[in-house]
Amino acid sequence: MQISMEKRKFKESVYSGISQLTKALSNPHRLEIIDLLAQGEKTVEVIAEEIGQSVANASQHLQVLKQARLVSTRRQGHYIFYNLANPDVFSAWQSLRSLSIRQIPDVKQVLNDFRHERNSLEAISIDELTEKLASDDLILVDVRPAEEYRMGHIPQAISVPVDQWDVQLDTLPLHKEVIAYCRGPFCVFADEAVARLRGKGYRAIRLEEGFPDWKGRGLPIAC
Template sequence: MEDKQKRAFKDEIYEQFARMGKAFSSASRLELIDLLAQRERTVDELAEETEMSVANTSRHLQVLKGERLVRRRKEGTRAYYTLADPEVYRAWKAVRSLAETRLAEVEETVKRYLSDRDEMEALSQEELEERLERDDVLVLDVRPEEEFEAGHIPGARSIPVDQLEEHLDELPEDRDIVAYCRGPYCVYSDDAVRKLQEKGRNARRLSEGLPDWLVEGRSVEHGG
């Protein structure tokens, strides 16, 4: 290969790689990826969840679709979006992990908004797996029910966080409880653990969420 060809090749191949960086360069698109890792959603559902306009949500989805990071399927007049491949979530998780390692602002933001998180002991995925094998823990999925039905940790019970107080009496008092939600920065599990501890229950949160459990190759169940 001649020098000019080598230069042209490198310019072109790195430009293709840069397309991924551009797709991940929007905070709004990262949130959409995080939500689509839970289950497929319509534009309207995503707009409501992210508090963006439908038009703006649609524009971000078109960027992600253009780079083949999400898929769209039509059902009648409705369009549903989902992640194109588990590798998309792996890439987002790698970006997240790099930011946690290199940016002190990430920890500062968590401490500012989740000031009591240090008081809530977190359980790792490996520890939860061991506890499940011993059958000495109750796992609560505190995400919305539709996300639970799309996929959940085997044996988990679905109690969305906004329904937890009305179901407290149904939970055994002599069993450790682990609550999990969408991911490490989802506050549903924090809220659930806080409510459970206020009622005297021995509760902890899972350090990560269902998508992290899945991409590590662990099994999930589907349906109610």
Template sequence: MTDFPEAPIYEHLARVGKALAAPVRLRLLDLLDQGECTVEELARRGGLPLKNTSSHLQQLRAAGLVTSRREGTRMHYALRDDEVSRFLGHFQDFAEQRMGDLREEVERHLGQEGGSGAVTAEELAELVGRGAAVVVDLRSAREFAEGHVPGAISVPSRELEERIAELPWDTTIVAYCQGPYCVVSPRAVRLVNATGRRARSLRGGYVRWKRERGTG
């Protein structure tokens, strides 16, 4: 039992911390930062059992982080607002700045192409502004249609090998995928670089770019 007068306030604050205290729920929030999804879509994209996905989403909704709506027999979930997206970005940055083992794990997971060697949103704007980069969106055609970095061309990752000849030789190719820890763009960068072209990843993918630069 807590016996200080401010205890009820801190108990409410702790509800947000509790909602964020599961890796699965953090992953679901990053997925929802890409756009509204049904429970079924989230379960498939997250590689999770449907029942568990629904339970985690209900906890996120109880903490005021997501909203839901029913359409027929399906429930659709979305981040509550843009403030949640910005909060997630600050939270991830804060954790990486203070936890060396987290930084090491991110670099191990993404490789240098997706970690320390990646282009930031600010660097991308500068490269595009002087015509020194071609931006490639590796997500699906549907995701591209829902929103993308201005000026990007759509080359879904599954089509990259057969379309690699379309990419230029004389300028830097900046490729991006979905969320901040997506491995698709680092792998694509390695593939493109192996052809003799110059390629780099966009740090944090579309989600991080959207958090820093707008809605696309």
């Protein structure tokens, strides 16, 4: 009986610990923060603006993630920068993201509807991109914010952030294929860039995954 009790206590302790982690993930804003921090470290002010929350609310979400040891911090002067605690956090998010697309019809439907409206249902995988990178008939554009591009990007990619689209997108060589990528499958920048380019006669397509997925595969990155 004592051995059985010890086994039950062991299991309850283990699953209780895991449940604390899943509780930290059970909020859409905190999931978005993890997706955002996969691009690189950011301050609470930047995070708040990106997720459409007040600084106070963003800070509360970050504290929950920090208590669950999903994010870490570093201080530089008066600023605190948040980052994912380790690569396993992104791997967990990546698996959860893929599972949601496969298993939750509403998620897949919303994603498909959004891309259908922008004529960006077609995409290529990372494996297909690695084969295409050797071609001179290709332009790879990183449409994330410039700061994220500077922290790391796919080799050969040029930075074309949203606020530069009017200047840069329309001046790309029309005879070359354009592949746009951003933060990941739930990032809208690449879809919107592809829609804009196709509307102007470009052969444009988006990368299905984002830069963190490329980096997570251990492929070369540029800074």
